[in-house]
Amino acid sequence: MHGLAVLDLLARTLATLVVAAWLPAPTLLAQGPVQVPLNYNWNGIAHAGETGQPDAPNGFRSISDRALDFTGGVPTDPVLSRYALVGTAGALDMVHLGNRNTVDNGNWAFDSSPNSNAVGTQPSWLSNPNQTGSQTTNLTTPIPLGLQSQATVLFHVSNGGGSCDVTFSFQSGATATRTITAPDWFNGAFAGRDSVDRADAGNNLGLVEATLDLSAFAGEALTRIAFGNRSNTNAGYGIYAVNVVPAPEPATETRIALNYNWNGIVHAGEAGLPDAPNGYRSIADKGLDFRTGVPATPLLAGFDLVAAPGSPDLVMLGNRNAVGSAQYPFDPLPDGDNLGTQPAWLPNPDLTGPQTTTLATPVLLDGSSTASFLYQMSHGGGAFDVTFTFATASITTTLTASDWAGGSYLALDDVDRAQTFTMLRIEDATIDLSPASGLVLTAITFGNSSNSNGSCAILAATVTGCLSCSNSGGPFAYGGGNGPTMSTSATGALGCPLDWQVQGATPGTLLGRFALSFRATGIQLSSVFPACSGTIHVDMPLTAVAFVDATGTATFSLPAQTDPGFCGLAIIAQYAELVPTSCPVLLSDALSITIGN
Amino acid sequence: MHSRSRSVTDVLARLALAATALSAALAAQNQPPAAPRFTEPPIANLVLNPSDVHMETAPFADPNPGDQHAASDFEIWTVSPSQRVWAGLGLTGFEKIHAHLGDGTFENSHTGWHRLFANTQFVLRARHKDDSGVPATEWSPWTSVPFATGDAGIKLPMLLEDVDDVPAPTWTEASNPSAAIDLPPGFPSSMLRIETDTRWQLLRIDGTTGPGNRVTNPPGLPVHRAIRVVIEAGNVGQNLQLPASDLRGFEHSCASFVIHLPAIDLPPFSRAEFWVSDHGGTYDATGSPFVPTFTNLARSVPLPWEPLQDGFTLDVVASNLRMPVNIAFVPNPGTGPLDPKFYVTELYGTIKVVTNNGTVGDYATNLLNYTPSGAFPGSGEQGLAGIAVDPTSGDVLVSHLWRTGGQNNPRITRLTSQNGGLTSSSRQVILNMLGEPQGQSHQISALEIVNGELFCHMGDGFNFQTAQNLGSFRGKILRMDLSGAPIVTNPFYNGGAITARDYVYCYGVRNPFGGALRAADGRRYCVENGPNVDRLTQLVPGRNFGWNNTNASMFNFALHAWDPSAGPVSIAFVQPQTFGGSDFPAELQDRAFVTESGATYAQGEQTIGKRITTFAFDMNGNVTNGPIPFVEYTGDGFATAAALAAGPDGLYFSEFYRDAMTTGPTAMGARILRVRYGDPLDCDGNGLPDSCELASGAADCNGNGVLDVCDLQNGTSHDFDGNGVPDECDPLFASVDEISLSTGGTVDFDLDAGAGNAGQLYRLLGSMTGTAPGTQFGSLTLPLNSFNDPWFQLTSTVFSPTILQGTIGQLDAAGRAQAAIVVPPLPLSLLGITFHHAYLVTDPATQPLFTSNAVPLTMAP
Structure with a gap:
């Protein structure tokens, strides 16, 4: 241009x-964790101006007999600095899970009227001290989740510690429940206050940062977080913040033109011709049936699969003459059976060695880069390695596959004749390349199969990332x-x-x-x-x-x-x-x- | 005007020429290297493991073509105050772009430390140096990246970016390290792989039809990541069954790792996945496949403690104990394998004896006349505590509670033996403190014998007023003779009827669990538990330490205050006066070591407690540094550090609880462990196994399988010429480097000029005027001065074949020869003079071919 x-x-x-x-x-580009604005229900952090007033009608109240001390502001701390914590007085500042009137065997039940002791009256911001039920935060903006998504919860538990459940709800309607656990809050690394609602200077308190893996919900959007199901009914639970690592911003997707070495998908006009000199050959005894085109499934939609006959359409890893205990060796001459002759496009049936594709357009990996593959494996499945080659380094990963039989994709049996209908599985896998951000991907190599009796077909690959300039x-x-x-x-x-x-x-x-x-x-x-x-x-x-x-x-x-x-x-x-x-x-x-x- | 114009033109032309020349000159000048780019940490403000900070930069870049990467500086600074606390300066080799904390030195606020402070903000910076040799421009600008450290006691994932090919990784049975794991073949084969959280492969092991496995070890990754282990059953005809196993390997620079895998029983086509902690424990990864979690333990580390300083190792010396509280070594032990080496008190009334060969037996039982039946933690925490061994008689003195009149009163009992200290034959109460009831924790505890005087530490019995009451034994440090009578020089001794007051050495203490003498200043020091603040104090006679039931009072006279409480239990000094310093290095002598037990029966690694820390003191007994973590708990169980004593071959401590969860804190199964200096597998104490260093090409010039540096350290080899190479590997070896003027002697020389000089002529020469600048022979320099040097002249002429034996001759077929100088008695006027000898090799036409190193010979009286 x-x-x-x-x-x-x-x-x-x-x-x-x-x-x-x-x-x-x-x-905004969402690079870091999203600080979820929780639906706070309790003013339980002692801020400047909130101490010494146990009966202030609208003031601080402990969830048991102690509290974090933020009278000097939010403490400078590498953990706390990651969260959105309330640093001002007079506001709800935590999600409380418990019942102040029963916590610690009821020792700190609210006074019915103000008096001179350390226990305050029920504050005006608290309609019901019983907050033992599920405490829910609905997210006004759903958070998209990706392969690196996780949630971290900052919380602590009084009176001996304990566990509770965190339930994540997703836009699809699915939910996931995880359990978080904390020891007793006493004696931690953070300044604390004691004397119940008087909040006198007290012993340090601990906070726990629980990490919950949400990567299994990549592709979902988080809509709700709820806390409930305390294991310690004698304790108060204080949940201060939740951060969620969202899916990264989508980057440019490069559909890799793989260095196909095998015509192993049955396209229109390729069935029933086992000995066609330049035709279809199974990698073992079956092949996907694309005679009516590439199936329109969500799985395949993100890839470029070969839709036309008469050309290599997959990367074969294996040896057709040895696969399946050598039941399908090429015929030396055309004889009309299901086994074809070695086709013209195949100089050597032994493709067990590394199969490399050099990228026509190198990809500059960025902080959201991934690589995705479609593949299948015959005769029991197994594993094979994918090596990503960069100018100065390489990364190898292992992809695993179940046996290809019994999937949901139409296929044809009878080795090279491709006649009887059957079904095959297509596996997909996505590899996180984001930690290699800044490297330029130049080649992809497949090799090192764990199943010498099976054949592996790599059907397509995509890599997301930026593009490389000179x-x-x-x-x-x-x-x-x-x-x-x-x-x-x-x-x-x-x-x-x-x-x-x-x-x-x-x-x-x-x-x-x-x-x-x-x-x-x-x-x-x-x-x-x-x-x-x-x-x-x-x-x-x-x-x-x-x-x-x-x-x-x-x-x-x-x-x-x-x-x-x-x-x-x-x-x-x-x-x-x-x-x-x-x-x-x-x-x-x-x-x-x-x-x- | 015209001429003026021409003049301007000329000036411009000259300026242009000058500018061109200047540009050329600038181009020829050296330009600094490009500022490094950090690849680890890859981004700012990461929270890193305070013990393991990977510092990596992208490869060196320099605008001058041909400039090479000569060295790098790495520095870590605290943000507040802005202070350099660690520096690895002038790093070369692999460390130029990849440094670890072990590659540098801690300083300022981190002096003496072996990791960074936890939960602290830092800035890492680095710069690269080119090989131009131009001081003004050889260094790049600095590049900085801020980071923070997390908790020290939080379990973190093991981070790897490579597994070395050499030495090759090994995978062996845990119970039999010589039995390699051999994966079965199949379609597909069974497989183990180490991969990162991002599924990047570090190592793959496949079963094969033959013996052994097929190992795939891809190149190193561009960045360290958390690792996991995946075991695929494959289809091997049956379940894949493997015993508990250990996978060992090395990363760059011989950093070793061990992964402790559990026993496996996997149906065909299934898999097991494990996250790996930084100390090698494994945890089921099924529920959290992408984020390392350490909730579901698969197999813990077998020895859940780690010395933080290079050169130290840990081993177990006694097992199957029940709440071992204190350790006392026999001051003058016998040498027989069954002679007692040390004694251990168990809280619930047993004294164990451990012999020189490690046999553990009962020395005495039933030291309690009641069964502590209270809760644990709680009222069950009481019983038998302190112990000391009379250096004269070998009798054992212990402190314990004894129920009398419905109360548990403290007493000190002497136990004697008729069989060399293996079992007790009789016991005698030497001090019975009736009417001084004590309960959980705050009870009678440490005993120590110093110069024939017995010191006894007394808790306040949960009655703080007793600490201020000189009429009570409680809340005191007592001093008495070995018969239990008070020392008359005690500060409050008043004679007459003997009462508690007569025993008081100092008072006002709450729960003084530990005490020990520091021989360097003759003072005893004490560690004491408070409510939320603990303290380390020097015990001064007559001093009131002021315990008054407040945390504030625990700061009185504190050389160090643990705030919040860390639960210090025992203190011991490693010092030359105690077993010669326990084989610890000089820099750790006269230091205090303290066990910090932390919270009662806490599971797993802890931010506070479950470690041994060390303190340094000045000549006046002030703490100058500490507490510095020395040994830390790294496991998933319940063990914590309690007893502590300096022994003849290391520092011994007890795990107070059985590490594994069984029947609770009072279960049997606790151990005594030893911290030793000098790892037999790491002769140079640099934290890197010798086997790996040798395999990686570390110098072993004499081929004896020992690092050269260790040959020199242990005296196997000498290095008279100070070139860092064992002399036997130099071209010229001398048998001695010193000779007596009064008696004379013989110096034997071995000459080895290499096979390439076989058959050539040699001449061994000497100098008494030094080695520099040396003497030129053609293009070669013989490192011997010859100008006006009489010894050079004498050796050149072989003035005496009797004295100079074989100093001129012909090298053999291997290029070797022997020579000797027989030195007669000489006048003392030569005292202190150093002669040097070296040899020159020439061809028959006297063309110089080779010159050797010079070896010194100093004249002694």
């Missing part, structure tokens, strides 16, 4: 986005701001989204704009507004409204572009906002992202 045409394309994209940016709900790319900070900062989670890789995030803008302002350009300049803002510092680095920019949230943060995102012509292109962004001060322009640092590896 001509350079100018690329610029035109991107400009059109930018212009579209500028328009789109006026619309509500600009998307130039290096990435963000570059120009500076130039007079307050707000600019950052990005993007690497600049082709085929992956780009984003710019400004922090330090005026919360909720409607007067902020993102300015983007393809060229850099260096105009002192003081040349326009003498009272201002800062440098304008965007040259002849397009602008988009910035939706600044309550924390002074706004994000501008560009969708993934896959055209190699974009390689090397730099896009510079800067945020500007009108403010009623002597310098009327709040200007962020400028940040450019060059598209490349």
